[in-house]
Amino acid sequence: MAIQRTLSILKPDATRRNLTGKINAVIEGTGLKIVAQKRLQLTQAQAEAFYAVHKERPFFGELVSFMISGPVVVQVLEGEDAVQKNRDIMGATNPKDAAPHTVRAQFAESIEANSVHGSDSAENAVNEIKFFFAEIEINA
Numbered sequence: 593m594a595i596q597r598t599l600s601i602l603k604p605d606a607t608r609r610n611l612t613g614k615i616n617a618v619i620e621g622t623g624l625k626i627v628a629q630k631r632l633q634l635t636q637a638q639a640e641a642f643y644a645v646h647k648e649r650p651f652f653g654e655l656v657s658f659m660i661s662g663p664v665v666v667q668v669l670e671g672e673d674a675v676q677k678n679r680d681i682m683g684a685t686n687p688k689d690a691a692p693h694t695v696r697a698q699f700a701e702s703i704e705a706n707s708v709h710g711s712d713s714a715e716n717a718v719n720e721i722k723f724f725f726a727e728i729e730i731n732a
């Protein structure tokens with residue numbers, strides 16, 4: 593498997609509870625490298641655009657409100673099989689279903705406030721990284 597990049601977001605429940613360092617330690621423990629990172633307060637329009645794929649889902653409005661309820665940390669992770677490796681360490685969407693060692697099992701508050709986002713395919717990763725970062729900001 594080649595070196596790959598994926599987009600990760602530490603969500604507002606994680607920044608509010610001062611968990612960014614703990615979550616980054618889990619990410620770095622997998623061998624993935626954080627090659628770009630910034631803390632942002634998303635606007636409603638930005639959150640709606642980022643989650644546009646979910647706009648017909650019943651939870652869309654609440655998800656957008658949650659994602660703008662405080663700052664997020666957006667990051668690019670790089671390494672072998674980065675998309676799947678990050679999905680594995682995130683755990684299931686609902687923390688009740690997440691395997692014990694995962695970020696969501698350890699830290700998530702609920703199915704909505706589940707601490708992290710991670711791209712779910714290589715193709716989505718390319719687009720999600722472009723949404724937040726210029727190439728000059730990504731440094732391995």
Ligand code: UDP
Binds near residue numbers: 651684685704708
């Ligand atoms: N979400 C929610 N309610 C649900 C399903 C999802 O609030 O019933 C939120 C949750 O924050 C999740 C995000 O919407 O992380 C995107 O959902 P997706 O199904 O893509 O899950 P993920 O890929 O983040 O595990």
